[in-house]
Ligand SMILES: [Zn+2]
């Protein structure tokens with residue numbers, strides 16, 4: 001019976017389809033790493049592992065026996081934040097092939113999931129309320145994971161990076177935001193905390209006044225880090241707004257690109273002085 005349940009066909013029948021908001025929440029609250037190998041993973045290819053295997057849904061006696069072994073109530077849902085953790089494909093694939101046994105390690109994993117469950121639930125709720133994020137997560141889901149993403153797609157995906165920057169675990173604050181195997185955003189958005197990136201950039205652009213200039217023209221910086229006198233975020237030498245981006249970001253410093261950024265961040269309101 002147990003071996004029949006691990007049969008691929010039967011398991012697929014019980015497979016829960018995660019929403020993009022659930023995936024994002026599990027990913028962010030658990031520190032953007034695989035819980036098994038602890039390596040950073042990207043949001044697009046991350047998999048959600050069921051700590052207690054989902055296939056047990058089809059074997060009620062075995063499920064009840066397992067829940068009892070862990071001291072969980074019999075109405076514990078296998079498809080809830082209390083039973084979900086983020087994993088990389090490789091670890092999740094290996095785990096799937098193993099026979100499940102209730103061990104102290106599994107108990108620890110359940111504790112880990114349940115400690116963050118409320119936080120994940122709340123983040124998912126806030127995520128679906130933001131149309132821009134919902135759209136960006138859909139775009140990420142459909143995006144090709146190999147090959148180059150278009151600038152248009154990257155622009156949309158920045159919305160996820162922005163939310164993630166506010167919501168991520170303090171330990172991840174200085175790490176790049178890994179959206180897909182072929183696309184990540186360096187820590188701190190390109191228009192803030194980017195002093196080094198801008199100084200290395202040949203050209204810079206302002207997506208408020210749409211001017212393109214040399215980074216040596218920047219004289220005002222804001223956002224000082226602790227124990228530092230230098231500001232990390234540039235103010236545009238022409239309009240004074242902190243909306244400067246540099247060519248080192250990987251984006252094209254063209255009028256067309258700055259216009260798109262402007263639409264995206266300022267809703268098309270431009271400085272015309
Ligand atoms: Zn892993």
Ligand SMILES: [Zn+2]
Nearest residue numbers: 206209236239
């Ligand atoms: Zn400007």
